[in-house]
Amino acid sequence: STNVAAQGTAPAIATNAQGGRKFRAFVKYSNDVPTLQELTVRPLTGRQVLMRQEAAQTCYTDVDRVLLPGIGVNQATILGHGGVGIVEAIGPQVISTRVGDRVIVNLHAACGRCFNCLRMRSDKCMNGGAANPQAMCEMGNTPVFTYTGSMSELMITNEEYVTPLFTDVPSAQIAMLTCVGGCGLGMTMTNCPVEPASDVVIFGAGPVGLSAVQGAKIKGASRIIVVEPIRYRREIALKLGATDVVDPNQYRERARIAGAGANADQFRDSLVEHLREMCKMKTDRRWAGGGRIGPDHILEAVGGDRLKPTVEQGPDPTGVLPLQQCWELESSVGTLVTCSVGHPVGAMVQISASQWADGAKHHWPGTGGGTNDRRDSGRYCRLMETGQLDMRTLAAATYAVDKTREAYQACADRTVVATIVSANA
Numbered sequence: 001s002t003n004v005a006a007q008g009t010a011p012a013i014a015t016n017a018q019g020g021r022k023f024r025a026f027v028k029y030s031n032d033v034p035t036l037q038e039l040t041v042r043p044l045t046g047r048q049v050l051m052r053q054e055a056a057q058t059c060y061t062d063v064d065r066v067l068l069p070g071i072g073v074n075q076a077t078i079l080g081h082g083g084v085g086i087v088e089a090i091g092p093q094v095i096s097t098r099v100g101d102r103v104i105v106n107l108h109a110a111c112g113r114c115f116n117c118l119r120m121r122s123d124k125c126m127n128g129g130a131a132n133p134q135a136m137c138e139m140g141n142t143p144v145f146t147y148t149g150s151m152s153e154l155m156i157t158n159e160e161y162v163t164p165l166f167t168d169v170p171s172a173q174i175a176m177l178t179c180v181g182g183c184g185l186g187m188t189m190t191n192c193p194v195e196p197a198s199d200v201v202i203f204g205a206g207p208v209g210l211s212a213v214q215g216a217k218i219k220g221a222s223r224i225i226v227v228e229p230i231r232y233r234r235e236i237a238l239k240l241g242a243t244d245v246v247d248p249n250q251y252r253e254r255a256r257i258a259g260a261g262a263n264a265d266q267f268r269d270s271l272v273e274h275l276r277e278m279c280k281m282k283t284d285r286r287w288a289g290g291g292r293i294g295p296d297h298i299l300e301a302v303g304g305d306r307l308k309p310t311v312e313q314g315p316d317p318t319g320v321l322p323l324q325q326c327w328e329l330e331s332s333v334g335t336l337v338t339c340s341v342g343h344p345v346g347a348m349v350q351i352s353a354s355q356w357a358d359g360a361k362h363h364w365p366g367t368g369g370g371t372n373d374r375r376d377s378g379r380y381c382r383l384m385e386t387g388q389l390d391m392r393t394l395a396a397a398t399y400a401v402d403k404t405r406e407a408y409q410a411c412a413d414r415t416v417v418a419t420i421v422s423a424n425a
């Protein structure tokens with residue numbers, strides 16, 4: 001059957017369309033590194049959407065799977081999570097997108113119907129895994145799962161992940177919103193609403209941190225201090241709205257404070273002290289509005305190094321120390337948002353039990369910064385249209401699909417902020 005009403009004037013698409021169509025994609029199917037393969041589309045059904053890929057960003061979280069052999073898989077999958085494409089076919093139950101739409105495929109589903117979505121937490125949509133139960137294409141006789149895979153000429157996924165966009169912003173810039181950009185912007189707009197005239201410290205100036213810099217500026221922060229070991233990234237941060245930059249490698253002294261009180265700092269840390277000094281108010285007169293210690297908001301986007309960068313490395317390759325420093329830097333009325341990944345298995349953050357239980361520090365963790373992809377993707381595009389948000393600077397280099405490994409290598413080396421893979425390149 002066809003869903004003519006939902007399709008309006010667009011061509012109605014029959015069930016089982018597109019079956020047998022060939023395309024090329026970067027596939028991980030064994031312990032070896034992924035390779036470019038020719039795949040065959042299985043007939044579309046249900047809420048499935050098939051798109052011609054336009055652009056996808058190579059998220060750092062995948063660099064080890066792409067570049068290092070020896071990582072096992074349970075099933076063959078197309079690499080990447082999210083991208084931008086043009087809808088070429090839809091299953092008969094699809095209602096939110098039409099053939100010809102330019103759409104963003106996001107990391108998180110946003111079904112709009114589950115318990116979490118109904119509480120404005122689509123970053124925790126419960127229909128993400130359930131939406132993609134079957135392989136949507138095959139490699140010879142091997143079923144290949146697409147999920148939100150995008151290092152590919154075609155993307156095939158369920159409607160829950162797909163949001164149509166009505167904008168003339170180039171696809172490579174929109175692709176920066178998937179996962180990383182949406183995370184950084186969500187950190188400033190959803191989980192941690194930055195207010196005008198506030199002081200914000202951002203740890204990490206990769207694609208997430210540099211998006212957070214811009215989000216903080218858009219929200220009216222007066223001071224945006226970026227902590228980042230890589231010199232060229234500090235320079236980009238200043239260009240995109242940071243007011244100050246700090247190299248953490250210049251502040252590495254750290255020692256436990258003997259006999260510290262339960263609610264006091266447990267470590268003397270030269271980076272934390274330096275940042276507090278930078279955020280000192282013009283008055284410390286507590287009867288005259290003074291007395292704040294440290295910044296209003298802290299946004300963390302560092303994470304562990306999966307491979308050693310070829311540029312400057314931070315003080316702690318595991319990414320745990322910055323988490324610790326963020327917590328310590330936070331005042332009792334501040335907000336801390338963390339979002340990093342890639343810490344070693346078993347790594348622990350040490351927090352004073354008394355501070356954690358009763359210290360009044362506010363902490364919002366992860367999951368894409370709280371971005372609601374279906375609600376927010378369009379408004380992030382609007383910010384790009386008006387020049388308030390610059391994703392062109394972040395999408396530094398574009399590679400063809402058969403050069404996907406080179407794109408991830410540049411990402412792993414951290415020689416550029418982010419790379420884009422495009423079937424049009």
Ligand SMILES: [Zn+2]
Nearest residue numbers: 059061179180
């Ligand atoms: Zn990602």
Ligand SMILES: [Zn+2]
Nearest residue numbers: 111114117125
């Ligand atoms: Zn949901």
